[in-house]
Structures are given as structure tokens and as C-alpha cells.
Amino acid sequence: MDADMTSHFVQSNNVDNKEHLERPCSDKGRLSSNEKVCKKESVLEALLGEKEISGSTSDLKERRSIENDDDEVEPQFSDLDSGWAWVVLAASFLSFALLGGSMYSVGIIHNALLERFQASVGLTSWVGALHTGILSLGGLLSTAMVDRFSCRTAIIFSGIFYTGGYLATAFVPCIEAALFTCGIVAGIGGALGYTASMVVVGFNFKRHRNLALGVSMSGVGVGVCVFAPVMQMAKEFYGYTGFFICCAGMQINLVTFGMLCFPSSLENYSHTMRLRDSGRLPQDTNVFKRRVMPYVNVMLNKGIVCLCFSMFLYCAATFLLYLHLPTYITTKGFSENQAAFLISLSGILTVVGRFLTGLLANIQHCNEIVLYAGSMTIVSIATIVYPFVSRHYVSHLMYVICLGLFLGSCYVVLTTVSLKFVGINYIATAIGLEFMLGGVGAIVGPVIAGILVDNGGTYDQSVIVAGGCILMAAVCGAFSVCFVAKRTDVNTTFELRVLELPRNVENTSSLGKIDPSGNAYLQ
Structure with a gap:
């Protein structure tokens, strides 16, 4: 009997594969590994047939047809980059x-x-x-x-x-x-x-x-x-x-x-x-857990954790710099007007720097993580060197120019970098979490610098500490590249969440079951 079931399963699998190769789901450019997805779908349909689950196959087909329509035609995304978007x-x-x-x-x-x-x-x-x-x-x-x-x-x-x-x-x-x-x-x-x-x-x-x-x-x-x-x-x-x-x-x-x-x-x-993801949890899950669990998964994402630590260190250092920079310049023998001019210059250059960063990041094949960590590295090196050349006004001018051009670059690409880990559905959660850790750093950084100065330290030392924090922030940001998963376009493409089935299937009873939301699970 097991041999008959296996033969029937293999035959139905082959027939379904041929049918799916003729369907739109194998159109070029719709999903990554389309033929592989179609094969998984055919095996899933055979599983449903063998398990004699009435109505599940038709429900799943209807569910997939809606999802595939969204994925192939994408009429709802035609308003991106045009019209009211500007x-x-x-x-x-x-x-x-x-x-x-x-x-x-x-x-x-x-x-x-x-x-x-x-x-x-x-x-x-x-x-x-x-x-x-x-x-x-x-x-x-x-x-x-x-x-x-x-x-x-x-x-x-x-x-x-x-x-x-x-x-x-x-x-x-x-x-x-x-x-x-x-x-x-x-x-x-x-x-x-x-x-x-x-x-x-x-x-x-x-x-x-x-x-x-x-x-x-x-x-x-x-x-x-x-x-x-x-x-x-x-x-x-x-x-x-x-x-x-x-x-x-x-x-x-x-x-x-x-x-x-x-x-x-x-x-x-x-x-x-997001509503769909909340509905994927088991039916006996309470409402609070059903709402919260998808966000907990975002918070535990290793790439997002790296970016949170990066923003914490970066904001701690940059808020320290902007709080003490005017005083630091005057302690080097320059007037308050000169210090005010340098701070204003950094604000003007921030506009230019952020625009140029967006322009550069928009170039095809530009790696946003490299841009994110690279801009931090430039600021960190300039900050560490800054105290050793701060006797000359030209040195202050050069440092402020560097600070203005590169300080805000990481914020420009932060959204795109975060999209590499969570997708567009939960981008607001990721950005909010990163900004929250940045806010903690913004409070902690100036306090630590103040304690350092009050206990016999110097402003030179606090600036060097800030440079070290920015360098560690760059390392954390660069390390996040280790957790970038290969995935379809997170902006518009729907990912079929069907588990990978074994290559050698001997009988259908080992495959598993279908939950009420239409997902396949291995036993």
C-alpha cells in the first residue's frame, strides 16, 4: 500500500510540475526561484490529496491566486516614484x-x-x-x-x-x-x-x-x-x-x-x-500575543540588533560632540563668534551632505551598508585626529566641514539598510527601535563626557572617546552584513512562506499537516 501511495504521489507531483511550468507563476522576473516554488506547491497539493482534507486545496488555491495576482500585476504599487509621491x-x-x-x-x-x-x-x-x-x-x-x-x-x-x-x-x-x-x-x-x-x-x-x-x-x-x-x-x-x-x-x-x-x-x-502575520499564529493564542509577537521577532532580528547598538554608540558620540564643541573651540583660544560660525557652517553642510549621500546611494549596485559604515568611519578618524591639530583655526574649519558632510549620511541610508533585514511591512518598527536606542545614547553620551571632565579629564580626552565610540558604531553597522539574507525584493514582492520539503519523499505520511492559515509544517 505504501508503494502505491508513493507511486501515486510521484505521478501527481510530475503532472502538477508540468502544469505549473505553463502557469504565470513561472514567468521570468516575478519571484526568485519560481520553478522551485511551483514544485513546492505541487507537492503540497499532492499532500492535501493524500491526507483527504476536504476543501483545503481549493482554499489554498484561492489564497494563492489572490497573492499571485498582487505579485504579478502589482497595480497597487503603480503610484511609487511618481505623481503624488513627490x-x-x-x-x-x-x-x-x-x-x-x-x-x-x-x-x-x-x-x-x-x-x-x-x-x-x-x-x-x-x-x-x-x-x-x-x-x-x-x-x-x-x-x-x-x-x-x-x-x-x-x-x-x-x-x-x-x-x-x-x-x-x-x-x-x-x-x-x-x-x-x-x-x-x-x-x-x-x-x-x-x-x-x-x-x-x-x-x-x-x-x-x-x-x-x-x-x-x-x-x-x-x-x-x-x-x-x-x-x-x-x-x-x-x-x-x-x-x-x-x-x-x-x-x-x-x-x-x-x-x-x-x-x-x-x-x-x-x-x-501585518494583519495577515498576526493571523498566522495558532488560534488559541491570546489577542495580545497575536499582536505583539511579530514585533518581538523584529526586535530579536540580529541585523536590527547590530543597527540598534550602532545607533546607540553613534548618537552618544555625536550629541557629546555638539554639546561640548563650542566650549572646546573657545578653550583653544578662539572667540565665541568664531565658534558660532563653525557650528552654523556644519549645519549648512549637513544639507549638502545628506543630499549627496542620497544621490550616491541611488546609484545602481551601491552597497548601502558600506555607505552607512564608511561615513561613520570617516567621521571617527577625523574626530580622533582632531584634538592633535586643534591649535590652528584651519584645523577646526576642516573638521567642521568633514563633520557637516558626513555626520548625517548614516541617517539617510538607515531605512534602506533596515529593509535588508525586516522588509517593508515592519520598517516602522525597526526605525522606531533604532531611534529609541539612539535617544538613550543621546542622553548617556553627554553625561559621561561631563563626568570625565569633572573628574580631572580634559575636553581633548572626551573628543577622543567620542571618536572611539563612532568607530565602534561603524564596526557594529558593518557587522550587520553577516545577517543579510538572500530574499526577493522586499519592497513589493510577496514571499511564499512554504517550508522546504525533503528531496527524497518516500511516503506522504511523513510530510506533515496544514494549519488553519494555509501553511505547511513538517512533523
């Missing part, structure tokens, strides 16, 4: 300008609060610390809103929280209330918008994704160069209350920019695939 890119660029201007103008906000309430510097500093800390640490908050609703919703709520926080700060009676309104509420607004403004570009571009990310993220530099001076003038001209009302008026534009970011077909597709 409007979304402009909205993302302007959103980053507002977010960057607010994030890097925390010193102006600090001075305004200090003059108004005459509180201690330490207590007032908590407002700025919460403002920037929550913006970075709240990456997963933005991820949750993007995955549950859309990037559009997250950016709109970013503008609402920002506006409400700044308006309330304009009329608060004490610094303790400002801790909540400006530190926490406005910080949540920044957290919601920053991740979503990056992810929405990835959902609207495929062929020009790196270039689009370079353009959008250069908005941070534009915000530092344009909005920061505007905020300073508003503070001097309108006073405390008028200053925060003007800040609220600027940030409410995030609502307008968010309204323009309609979900693309790729974003809708990703949302559907």
Missing part, C-alpha cells in the same frame, strides 16, 4: 525642517524659560532634556501609531501635540508646569513626527528611495539654518508669550503637511500583511 516628499522635507528647527533650538527655549521664571539652571534644563529626550526615545510610540493607523495620522498628531504644548507653555504660571507642557507634550509631538516623516518616504518611493530620503532629511539642516534664527528674532521682538505663540504657529503647519501624506498603496499593502 508631493509627499515635499511634505516630508518641510516636516523635517520644522522638527529639526525645534529640536536644535532647545537652547533658545531654555533661555526664554530661564528669563521668565528665574528658576535654577538645573531645573530649567530638565525642560530641554525632556523635549529632546522624548523626541528620540519615543520612536516606538510613533511606530505604534504608524502601524495602527498610518504615517499621515502620526504626522497630524505630531502637529497637534506640538501646537498644544507650545501654546500652553506661553501661559503657564511656573516652571514645573512648563516641564509638562513644553518638555513632555511637545516632546511627544516631536517623537510622533520624526519617525513617521522618514517612514512615509519609504512607503512612497522604490527606485529613487535613497535619493528621496536624502532630500527629505536634508530638511533638518534647513530647519537649523532658517527656523532657529527666526525663533531667536521672535523671542527678542515679541517676548516670552509671543515667542511660544509663534512657535505654536510654526508647528501647526505639521498638520497641513501631514494631511498631504495620503497612504500609498504600498503602505496599505504593508498594513494588510
Whole structure:
């Protein structure tokens, strides 16, 4: 009887293979290893026939026909890199300008609060610390809103929280209330918008994704160069209350920019695939676990873990540098005006550097991981050498030029690098997790440098420590290449999740079973 079953199975397998070779699923360029996938499908159908599972074969065929239609025709992805995608890119660029201007103008906000309430510097500093800390640490908050609703919703709520926080700060009676309104509420607004403004570009571009990310993220530099001076003038001209009302008026534009970011077909597709992945868990799994497990898998991805450590070290070092760089320049005998000019120059060059990085990464066959780790390596080498040549103003100028051109390059390609590990369905989760670890580094780095200086160290030593951290960040980023899996195009192609069947099949009883969601499992 076993021999008859094996003969029947082999015959049906051969017949199905011939049929599948004539079907569209073997069309060139649709999926990697198409013939191999078709063979697996034919074996699966034979398994269903032998196990006499009524209705399962037709259900599976119907399921595959829907999935194959999406994969072959891809009408829902025709809006990528064209039409409204460019409007979304402009909205993302302007959103980053507002977010960057607010994030890097925390010193102006600090001075305004200090003059108004005459509180201690330490207590007032908590407002700025919460403002920037929550913006970075709240990456997963933005991820949750993007995955549950859309990037559009997250950016709109970013503008609402920002506006409400700044308006309330304009009329608060004490610094303790400002801790909540400006530190926490406005910080949540920044957290919601920053991740979503990056992810929405990835959902609207495929062929020009790196270039689009370079353009959008250069908005941070534009915000530092344009909005920061505007905020300073508003503070001097309108006073405390008028200053925060003007800040609220600027940030409410995030609502307008968010309204323009309609979900693309790729974003809708990703949302559907996440719901599908949640439904793949066993039926007796509780709702919470069904929702959370796919995200836990992203967090445990080895490539994403490498990128998280990389961002932690990188942000710890770069925030240390920008916090102490003006003081460091003045300790070398140069004026505060010269130091301010160098910092402004780095902001301008950040725009150029991020755009050029996107342009370079958009070149075919460009390895984004090499670009990610390579830009960090250049910054680390320049930072380690910097203290040894800092007696000359030209050396400061050369270092700031290098810092401006390469400091933001890793952020431009971070989305594309993350796509090598998790795919487009969970890119928001990956980016949010990486930004959260970066936020932890942004808090830890300056504190460690301060402790080092207070305990007899020098600013030269803290700069060298920063250079070492950036070098380790580059190593972590480069090491992630070991975990890049060979896969189909993560942007639009659906992967058939059928387990590899044994090459030598002696009888069908050893193959396994089909779960309610249509997956094959080996016993």
C-alpha cells in the first residue's frame, strides 16, 4: 500500500510540475526561484490529496491566486516614484525642517524659560532634556501609531501635540508646569513626527528611495539654518508669550503637511500583511500575543540588533560632540563668534551632505551598508585626529566641514539598510527601535563626557572617546552584513512562506499537516 501511495504521489507531483511550468507563476522576473516554488506547491497539493482534507486545496488555491495576482500585476504599487509621491516628499522635507528647527533650538527655549521664571539652571534644563529626550526615545510610540493607523495620522498628531504644548507653555504660571507642557507634550509631538516623516518616504518611493530620503532629511539642516534664527528674532521682538505663540504657529503647519501624506498603496499593502502575520499564529493564542509577537521577532532580528547598538554608540558620540564643541573651540583660544560660525557652517553642510549621500546611494549596485559604515568611519578618524591639530583655526574649519558632510549620511541610508533585514511591512518598527536606542545614547553620551571632565579629564580626552565610540558604531553597522539574507525584493514582492520539503519523499505520511492559515509544517 505504501508503494502505491508513493507511486501515486510521484505521478501527481510530475503532472502538477508540468502544469505549473505553463502557469504565470513561472514567468521570468516575478519571484526568485519560481520553478522551485511551483514544485513546492505541487507537492503540497499532492499532500492535501493524500491526507483527504476536504476543501483545503481549493482554499489554498484561492489564497494563492489572490497573492499571485498582487505579485504579478502589482497595480497597487503603480503610484511609487511618481505623481503624488513627490508631493509627499515635499511634505516630508518641510516636516523635517520644522522638527529639526525645534529640536536644535532647545537652547533658545531654555533661555526664554530661564528669563521668565528665574528658576535654577538645573531645573530649567530638565525642560530641554525632556523635549529632546522624548523626541528620540519615543520612536516606538510613533511606530505604534504608524502601524495602527498610518504615517499621515502620526504626522497630524505630531502637529497637534506640538501646537498644544507650545501654546500652553506661553501661559503657564511656573516652571514645573512648563516641564509638562513644553518638555513632555511637545516632546511627544516631536517623537510622533520624526519617525513617521522618514517612514512615509519609504512607503512612497522604490527606485529613487535613497535619493528621496536624502532630500527629505536634508530638511533638518534647513530647519537649523532658517527656523532657529527666526525663533531667536521672535523671542527678542515679541517676548516670552509671543515667542511660544509663534512657535505654536510654526508647528501647526505639521498638520497641513501631514494631511498631504495620503497612504500609498504600498503602505496599505504593508498594513494588510501585518494583519495577515498576526493571523498566522495558532488560534488559541491570546489577542495580545497575536499582536505583539511579530514585533518581538523584529526586535530579536540580529541585523536590527547590530543597527540598534550602532545607533546607540553613534548618537552618544555625536550629541557629546555638539554639546561640548563650542566650549572646546573657545578653550583653544578662539572667540565665541568664531565658534558660532563653525557650528552654523556644519549645519549648512549637513544639507549638502545628506543630499549627496542620497544621490550616491541611488546609484545602481551601491552597497548601502558600506555607505552607512564608511561615513561613520570617516567621521571617527577625523574626530580622533582632531584634538592633535586643534591649535590652528584651519584645523577646526576642516573638521567642521568633514563633520557637516558626513555626520548625517548614516541617517539617510538607515531605512534602506533596515529593509535588508525586516522588509517593508515592519520598517516602522525597526526605525522606531533604532531611534529609541539612539535617544538613550543621546542622553548617556553627554553625561559621561561631563563626568570625565569633572573628574580631572580634559575636553581633548572626551573628543577622543567620542571618536572611539563612532568607530565602534561603524564596526557594529558593518557587522550587520553577516545577517543579510538572500530574499526577493522586499519592497513589493510577496514571499511564499512554504517550508522546504525533503528531496527524497518516500511516503506522504511523513510530510506533515496544514494549519488553519494555509501553511505547511513538517512533523
